[in-house]
Amino acid sequence: MAETPTTSNYPTRWKRPPVLLTHPAWRKVILLSGLVYLVLAVQTVEVDWQRVYLGLDRGWKFVQGFLLPDFTSRWNDIYAGLMESLTMTLTSTVAGILISVPIGIGAARNLAPAPVYLACRGIITVSRSFQEVIIAILLVAMFGFGPLAGFLTLAFATIGFLSKLLAEEIEDCDRSQIEAIRATGASWWQVVNYAVQPQVMPRLVGLSLYRLDINFRESAVIGIVGAGGIGATLNTAIDRYEYDSAGAILIIIIAIVLVVEYSSSYIRRWVQ
Amino acid sequence: MSHQTASQNLHWQLRTPKQSFLRWLGWFWLVALTVVCWQVMNENTIWAFVSDAPSQAADIGDRMFPPKWGYISSLWEPLWDTINIATLGTLLGILFAIPVAFLAATNTTPSTRFVRPLALLIIVASRSINSLIWALLLVAIIGPGLLAGIVAIGLRSIGFVAKLLYEAIEEIDEKQVEAIRATGASGAQVIDYAVIPQILPAFWGISVFRWDINIRESSILGLVGAGGLGIQLNASLSTLAWNQVAMIFIVILGTVVISEWVSARVRQAVL
Numbered sequence: 001m002a003e004t005p006t007t008s009n010y011p012t013r014w015k016r017p018p019v020l021l022t023h024p025a026w027r028k029v030i031l032l033s034g035l036v037y038l039v040l041a042v043q044t045v046e047v048d049w050q051r052v053y054l055g056l057d058r059g060w061k062f063v064q065g066f067l068l069p070d071f072t073s074r075w076n077d078i079y080a081g082l083m084e085s086l087t088m089t090l091t092s093t094v095a096g097i098l099i100s101v102p103i104g105i106g107a108a109r110n111l112a113p114a115p116v117y118l119a120c121r122g123i124i125t126v127s128r129s130f131q132e133v134i135i136a137i138l139l140v141a142m143f144g145f146g147p148l149a150g151f152l153t154l155a156f157a158t159i160g161f162l163s164k165l166l167a168e169e170i171e172d173c174d175r176s177q178i179e180a181i182r183a184t185g186a187s188w189w190q191v192v193n194y195a196v197q198p199q200v201m202p203r204l205v206g207l208s209l210y211r212l213d214i215n216f217r218e219s220a221v222i223g224i225v226g227a228g229g230i231g232a233t234l235n236t237a238i239d240r241y242e243y244d245s246a247g248a249i250l251i252i253i254i255a256i257v258l259v260v261e262y263s264s265s266y267i268r269r270w271v272q
Numbered sequence: 273m274s275h276q277t278a279s280q281n282l283h284w285q286l287r288t289p290k291q292s293f294l295r296w297l298g299w300f301w302l303v304a305l306t307v308v309c310w311q312v313m314n315e316n317t318i319w320a321f322v323s324d325a326p327s328q329a330a331d332i333g334d335r336m337f338p339p340k341w342g343y344i345s346s347l348w349e350p351l352w353d354t355i356n357i358a359t360l361g362t363l364l365g366i367l368f369a370i371p372v373a374f375l376a377a378t379n380t381t382p383s384t385r386f387v388r389p390l391a392l393l394i395i396v397a398s399r400s401i402n403s404l405i406w407a408l409l410l411v412a413i414i415g416p417g418l419l420a421g422i423v424a425i426g427l428r429s430i431g432f433v434a435k436l437l438y439e440a441i442e443e444i445d446e447k448q449v450e451a452i453r454a455t456g457a458s459g460a461q462v463i464d465y466a467v468i469p470q471i472l473p474a475f476w477g478i479s480v481f482r483w484d485i486n487i488r489e490s491s492i493l494g495l496v497g498a499g500g501l502g503i504q505l506n507a508s509l510s511t512l513a514w515n516q517v518a519m520i521f522i523v524i525l526g527t528v529v530i531s532e533w534v535s536a537r538v539r540q541a542v543l
Contacts, residue, residue, distance in 0.1 A: 016465055019472045020542060041356040044418065051415040059413040087309035094306045129525055133404065133492045137509065142328045144321035147313045221402040224496065234405065238412050246409070250401060257400035 058241070065243030066250065074237065074245040081233030082252065084147045085219040088229055092151045093212045096158025101204075103159060104166030105192065110178070111170060120163065127160025136222040147228030154215045154222075161214070165207050169200045205271045209264035216260060220253050335514035343519045347504060351523060354500035357421040357493065358486040358531075364422060365429025366479055372430060373437035379449075380441055380467065391434070398431030403489045407498040421498035425486050432482055440474040441467065476542045484535035491524045 021027050071078070106112045106120035132153055139149040173196055181195040223231020230249060237246040287295070374380045376391035407424035414420055444467060452466040494502020501520060508516035 016469065019469045020476065037359075041360055044353060044356055045360070045422065046417065047419050048415060048417070052419070055412075055414045062409065062413060083312060087313040090309045091306055091313060094302075129528060130521075131488055131492055133495070134521065134524070138332070141332055142325045144318060146317055148317045148322060151313065217400060217402060221404045224404060224408065231405075235408065238408055241412070250405075254397055254400045258396060 058243075061241075062243040062247065065245075065247035067247075068244060069248035069251050070242075070244035071248045074233075074242065074248075077233050077236070078230070078245070078249060078252070081223070081230040081249075084150075085216065085223075085229035085231075086256075088147045088150045088154060088219050089212060089216045092154035093158060093208065093215050095151070096155040096162060096211065096215075097208050099155070100159045100162035100166065104163040105170065105196075107163055107167035108170035110173070110175075111188075111192065111196065120167075124160050124164050124167075127156055128164065132157045132218050132222055133225055136225050136227040140226045145226045145228070150219060150222050150227035150229055153227055154218060157218065158211050158215065162207055162211055166200065166204060169203050170196055173199050202268075202271050206264075206268045209260075209267060213257065213260045213264060217253075217257060332514055335512075336518035338515065339518035339522060340513075340515040341519065343516050344523065347501065347520065347523050350494070350499075350501045350504050351527065353418055354490045354494075354502075354527070355487065357418055357425055357490040357498070357500050358483060361422045361425025361490065362429055362479065362483045362486050364426030365482070366433055368426070369430045369433035369437060372434040373441060374463070376434060376438040377441035379444070379446070380463065391438075395431045395434050395438075398427055398429075399435065400431075401428070403428035403486075404493065404496060407493045408496045411497045416497035416499070418499040421490060421493045421500060424493060424498060425490055428489070429482050429486065432485075433478055436478045437471065437475060440471045440478075444470040473542050477539045480535045480538045480542075484531050487531040488528055491527065 018027065021030065103120045103123055106116045107124055109117055112120065135156055136149060136153040139152050143149045143152065177199065178191060178195040181191050186194065219229045220231045220234065223229040223233070224235050226232070230253065234246060234249045237243075237249060285292075372391050372394055375382070375387050376395060378384060378388070381388045381391070403424045406427045407420055410420040410424050414423070448470065449462055449466040452462050457465060490500050492502045492505070494500045494504070495506050497503070501524060505517065505520050508514075508520060
């Protein structure tokens with residue numbers, strides 16, 4: 001059997017092995033169940049193609065409205081909605097930060113005793129598990145229509161987001177600095193002020209600016225359920241089939257998000 | 273005066289007077305702006321409604337409890353619709369996000385001057401508009417139903433997935449790309465053999481993360497007529513059937529918790 005190996009014995013082609021799910025049987029099972037699910041899911045989607053065909057005309061009008069937006073004829077409504085959105089965004093972010101700093105410190109395991117830790121984590125979980133829109137529905141029912149309900153919604157949502165990330169940041173703090181300050185005989189307040197605060201401050205500023213951006217985007221949404229802001233104006237514009245005004249509002253939203261995003265990345269670089 | 277007294281009067285300060293003045297000024301403006309915003313915002317607030325809020329809250333809480341448990345039998349189908357909207361919408365979004373991500377990443381884009389800004393514009397436009405607003409538009413354009421919800425979720429997902437994916441592509445190890453290119457591989461082969469193996473774990477992580485977010489969002493899309501649990505929610509809200517609303521909230525909360533658990537497990541396994 002001392003056959004000399006010829007080149008034909010070697011494969012000339014090579015296929016990249018799979019990166020994930022290397023077991024072939026599992027691959028087949030998961031692929032097959034995925035296919036079965038897809039077939040089942042697609043069957044539930046009933047599409048009225050005639051309605052879609054009729055709607056294409058409106059879709060085209062919307063594209064036209066987006067390309068040739070009409071800022072002027074509804075400018076008073078747009079301006080009022082925009083002012084509501086912007087004021088709501090700023091006040092709710094400031095209020096949210098003021099409340100979420102103590103909760104964030106309380107939810108950090110290395111600073112807070114167990115009962116406080118559990119209570120603060122509970123608040124964070126409640127705030128995070130419900131969508132802004134659902135909270136807005138409840139608060140509009142309680143406080144009446146208008147931006148105050150929106151302010152409360154956004155502040156509430158900010159608490160869950162900021163406290164959680166702040167608590168994680170505090171838990172990731174450099175322990176040796178805390179120990180050094182504690183070794184000088186500092187009280188708990190002094191430890192927070194001199195050891196923890198300088199370490200988390202840049203991150204807190206960054207997160208607050210990010211949340212400002214998110215709150216503006218959300219303020220455009222919760223208006224749909226009556227919580228004031230540009231969302232209400234947008235909803236009215238679409239209901240009246242005024243796609244050129246709706247296009248103008250969307251362009252304004254995108255522009256403001258862009259401005260906030262760029263300026264916040266600039267401020268973050270300046271702070272750090 | 274003598275040198276000694278001058279050195280005694282010196283205090284160490286963290287900042288120069290100018291710096292601390294600027295900081296003080298910055299804080300002052302922030303507080304002033306917030307107060308002005310608060311005033312402007314509450315110009316039209318009817319404080320009688322606000323002072324009435326606790327009794328309203330107690331009333332709503334009273335009506336919500338106990339939740340109408342039997343109502344769940346008519347919630348299974350909307351729940352299935354909600355999950356389908358989220359899953360199919362995520363798939364649709366991913367389908368468009370992959371090419372956009374490759375066009376937006378500096379190391380794979382065909383032209384940084386023309387194609388990349390266009391891809392970035394798509395990402396920004398998709399990211400700044402919430403899926404509820406997309407749904408509002410699409411319901412007006414293609415009519416109410418699941419399709420509008422799926423397309424809305426898909427459009428919103430493009431920006432999110434493409435942004436995170438193109439950042440992952442930009443962070444790959446260039447040596448592997450060079451090694452594959454040195455074997456004489458074509459452009460498509462370089463992407464298949466050098467780029468994809470490096471970004472695949474991140475890709476699955478991002479997709480599952482977005483799917484988890486989409487489950488949350490699709491549960492309320494029905495408020496504007498795009499199918500799923502939101503339609504039941506809207507119906508219950510407009511008939512003031514708060515005990516049904518409570519039941520829907522419980523279902524949404526349960527779904528969100530389960531989807532979060534699934535996504536955390538998958539991300540743990542992949543990354």
